[in-house]
Every structure is written in structure tokens, then in C-alpha cells.
Amino acid sequence: MSVTEAAKVALTAIAANRLRSALTVLGVVIGVMSVVLLVAVGTGARDEVTAGVEDLGSNLLLVVPGTFEFGQAPTVSKFTTDEVDRLARELTGRAAVTGSLASGETVRAGTVSAFASLLGVTAEFDEVLNREVARGEFLTDSDVATGRRVAVLGSSAGAALFPGSDPIGKNVTVAGVRFRVIGVLDELGAALGVDRDSQVLLPITAAQRLLGTRRVDTIFVKAPDAAALDAVTASVESVLDDRLGPEEYSVLTQSEILGVAGQILDTLTYVLAAIAGISLLVGGIGVSNIMLVSVQERTREIGLRKALGARTRDITSQFLVEAMVLCGVGGVLGIGTGVGLAFVAERFTPVPAAVTAWSVALAFGTSVAVGVIFGVFPARRAGRLDPVVALRYE
């Protein structure tokens, strides 16, 4: 019996039990859909983190407190503006240096209030981190030196605090202290559902006074190009080693950050795929189960077919094709639903989702493989039926 004949017989059998077939297919649909969707979410998360880190530029060094390892608890920073100044002096002409101090605060403008990520920075921040001022001006060295009470708003912070009006020249209040808005930054976009445009930038000295600390959380060093990173790293380390122990700071390149973040997100993707795989397995068992029922119900038909000259192989392939059709249909519908839901998630929720060709191919391949694996047992059972026994079956 040819494959087309087997497929026709399979379709007739599937059509004869529409509800049962539909429910069986549904199990496969859910499994395949989960694989496509969850892998898309994992991949989307990874893409966003990668894009977010790459936004910073490949020639950027981060100096962070403590040792930077997967699973390491964050350490309280021992950096102060002294370190930032010393690095800036030491690296003059070779690299640009800035420092930042971060804190979440409620910011008010008139009757409007918004929770913003407050960032104390030095005047080089925009240059080092490639931020552009859309309107107004950025903080100056003199603003930082004197701790002037001025602020630069991220684009969404500006829009939230001053809906429908220009924030430049107006005041915002943080913890009872007033700051005059002198600039608004260009839009950056969201990463991992975090709005990176809700920042409120203050001179770091003003921020330290406001928060009652001398701390600097992160120091950013921008080398002129990626080739200079090693030399600049060495200089940074020689300056900081005079003042801090080696375990009190780490110098990271973008690729190191990506390495650790990628490790976490790869693990996440695999875990999601494994969970989805379990539902696909359950769907496959459903197919196996329904195929066994189908074989049982059609015992007499099998006996008859054998009497009319069907070989064991003909019967086996008939049922195998039936299982594969069930799984193939489930696979196509599952991919459709998974891709659709991933699109909806990407478009309408903060959850990032990127459908990859490999996950679609894998899901479809797996669903057909599930059909074969879970179809083989019932199909062989059908093929091996003794025609004499099968014909007598009531």
C-alpha cells in the first residue's frame, strides 16, 4: 500500500471520530505551542539583554563593587567620587570616566508624582554611555562640582511628570528638595519590561547629599576602541589597587556581562523548553492511547484487510500514518498558535518573545517524531494481529 493510500485511510479513520481526533490533536497542539512559545520567550529575553548591553558600546568597561560571579550576592560599594576623579585624571586623553549612584525615589511635579529611578551622575555620563539630550542641556562639570539642584529627565519620566507641557525650566521635587529641569534625554526603549527612560538624572554630588551617602555604585570607563580595553583595564586596576582590595571591585567588559547574563538566560530557555517538552510528551501519550483504542475498535477491519491480502507492513503503516497525521496536524496548529501567541506577547505585553526558526523546526520535528514513537507500538500491535482471531473479534 502506497503512502497516499495509507494517508487516505488514515484521514477517513480520523474523520470518522472527529471529536476524539480533535481532542487528541489538542494535546499535541498544546505541547507544540508551549515549545514554540516558551522558547520564544527565553530567546526574546536573551535578545533584549544582549541588545541592552550592546547599546552601551563594545568599548565600555564597568567597574562594580565586589566580585562579579553568577550566584554572588551584591556587595555594598566602597567607591566614592575620589575614585572617579582619580581614574579620570589618570586616564585623561585615553578614556572617559563617569560614576553613578542609583536609588528609586518618588518624584513630584506640581500635583503629579511618579516613581522614578534616580541616578546621580557626573557630567561625562552622557558621553560615556552614549546618551543624547533631546532638548535642553546635560549636566555640566560645574553643576556636579557645586551640587547644583538641577535635573535631566528620561523621555518617559518627562512625559509622566509634565503631561502635555515642556518640562524645561520647571521644577521637580525629590524628598522635599526642588530641582530645576534643564534637559530631557532621547528615548532609549524598554529592556526586559523595564522602562529605561524613566530615569531622573541629578548631579552625583546633589544625589549623595539627598540620599545622605558618599557612595558611588558603578564607575563606567569608555575606551576609545575595543582594542584599547586591555590597557585601560590595567590602568584602572593599578589606580584602584592603591585604595581597594582586589575583592572589593571588579572590572567587567561587555562580553563578560553578556557571558554571565547569557548563561542565566540560556538556562532559562532550556528549562522552559524542558517544561514544554513534558506537555508534548503528555500529548504523545494521548496519541498512543487513542491509537490503541483505534486498533482495538478496528480489530475486525484489520482481520478483513489481512484476509484480502494486506501484509503486516500494510497494516502497520496504515496506523503509523494515522498517528503521524494526528501529530502532524497538531504540530502545524501548535506552531500557528505558538507563533501567534508569541506575536501577541511581544506586541501587547512587556514579555519579550522572539520566534526562532530552530524552535519551530524542532517543535514540528518533535511532534512528527512523537507520532512515530507513540504510534509504533499500537501500529505494530495492529500489524501482528492474527487474522483468524481478528476476524472473529466481536
Add this chain to the structure above:
Amino acid sequence: MTPVVEAVDVTREYVLGAGRKAAAVTVRALRGVSFAVEPGEFVAIAGPSGSGKSTLLHLLGALDRPTAGSLRFSGRDVADLDDVELATLRNREIGFVFQQFQLLTRTSALANVALPLVYAGVRRGERRERAVAALEAVGLGSRLNHRPAQLSGGEQQRVAVARALVTRPRLLLADEPTGNLDTTTGAEIMRLLRDLNRDFGVALVVITHDTEVAALAPRRIRIRDGLLDDGAVAPPAPRALDDAGPARASAG
């Protein structure tokens, strides 16, 4: 001419409860059966239930193999054939007609009749032509696309007869072909089978417990307790058990 089918001292034993050796019981369903069916012959095999009739049917249909003795189809011993060759033999040389019709309920009369040709590897166009011709030969030329449920019992059995003939077999094997039909319809089916036997030269073996049906055949073989009583053709069969049966049909 080579007999269509020839049995020489065929026995068939079943082991019941084979899983546990102590409980295993051997049942001898056929105890040394010999006879031959010549091309174009019409033979009735009659016997009460439990006589070994069904066992013999399965052997004659190449659905089963004898435990001992030799069973030859067109001179080929089934002992020398593997399962695939046996399936091909059933497909090419034997046509089955069952008491329960055994039609596939979800497909048309035409598709039912064409089914053996699918396994014979015949192309779609030729399958259709031959199936139409077979249905016309049994008088159902106007019922090609009816499903079994839309046909009467007699018509369903005609579809089954057409299916048995479509591969142009040498042997038509009918197992209680009138068992599920009323007397008139049953007689019609028997007439049809006899006509086909005469017109196409296909050997016809009808297995039945109905003496009226058996009486239509020029040659009758009685089976009882796993032994044949066929005075005319078969080699001397042991007669110890069923010699004096009062319901025995007259020989020849």
C-alpha cells in the same frame, strides 16, 4: 490440471492455556484431512458447529497453517511460504465471502470492492474500472457510491461477492454466505455464486451447516469431529465416528 487447493493428511492442533505448561491442553480441531478442489469445481463443506469447519475454512483461506500434513495452493505448499507470500496468495488466488459481509462501513461499495486491488498494487484508474465491472457482474451497477448502511443485506452480500471476485481469484471461499439473509435472498446469493462459478470458472467452496445450501453443490464433503467424510474423491478417511449419522446427505 493442478488442483486449486490440495490437502494431504492435514491436522491442526491448538494449545490452550499455553502460558502455563501444567494447564496447557491440546485440542485437535482437524485430525488428518485429505481432499482436493479442482479448478472450476463447486464443493460444499457441511458440518455442525464444533466439527472443525471453521478451522478448515481458515486453512483453505491461507489465514492459518496446518500443524502437520501438507496444504498446497496451485501446487505450492504453505509451509514453504512466509507471511508476506501468504498475504500475496490470499490477495491473488483467494476471494472471501463472509457470513457477516465484513464491509468497511465508512466507505462506498466501490471503495470496498476496490480494496483488495489496493493491496495488489493496482493503479487507481484500473482499480476503479475493475471494481465497477465486478459490481456490474453482481447486478449492483447502479449502487456504486452507496455505503453499506444504505444497502439491504442481500445487496451488501453482493458487494462482498464483487470484492471477492475483483482480483480474479482461482478460489472463491464462502463461509455461511446465506447465514445472515432471509431464505429468498439467501437463495439469490447462492444462485449468484453458482452463476459466477459457472461463468468465470472460479472454484467455489461453500462452507455451511445448512443442508439445503449444501444440496446445491454437485459435490458435498461432510466434516465431523475433525474428520472428513467424502466418499467420492478423498482418500479413505477414518469412518469410525460419523459413519451412521442419520442427517447425512446422500453421497454424490
